[in-house]
Amino acid sequence: AQSVAQPEDQVNVAEGNPLTVKCTYSVSGNPYLFWYVQYPNRGLQFLLKYITGDNLVKGSYGFEAEFNKSQTSFHLKKPSALVSDSALYFCAVRDLQAYAGNMLTFGGGTRLMVKP
């Protein structure tokens, strides 16, 4: 069975500093990995995804994520945080071998707080 872990419930960072939101995964086959962001009282918005190829994936709003197969990780990063980046971030995985209607397995979410 596929699973995703986001080990930090909350990440605090000062505006202008780099940020990292951690994600590790477990799948039986090749992983397809996604990051979504959720602003208050809104649905999830797609940020970026890793399918294949370059391990560094660039996405919306200046975010990027690095796929590390040996560490089974897909950490979300941004070089310089903005107060407006404060939101709830979800990592998700899809396992090709567990295909069932494109089912995504989500992590528990990490709340990012960027302080001025």
Add this chain to the structure above:
Amino acid sequence: NAGVTQTPKFRILKIGQSMTLQCTQDMNHNYMYWYRQDPGMGLKLIYYSVGAGITDKGEVPNGYNVSRSTTEDFPLRLELAAPSQTSVYFCASSSPAPNPNTDTQYFGPGTRLTVL
């Protein structure tokens, strides 16, 4: 282009009551999904549909029913509401062609349901 819309935004039910959560998408997506999000938890898949007339159970289907008579609409039915169904419900859609494993899901704004 409204994307994925959900109604109502909020609802309070008494135990044993029934209701239907509405979901509509205008992107001509074949795949549609219903998730629930509990506090501090990731999203759990309730039901999904790969096209009109086709539905299947996700991870947590008990207590819910769905139908998919058109491409655009995917209502979620609660027949006998229970306090355990207090949650935020998200509808999503995606277009899996050409590779169903790499597509992106688009989410609605959610319905916050409380069962007392």
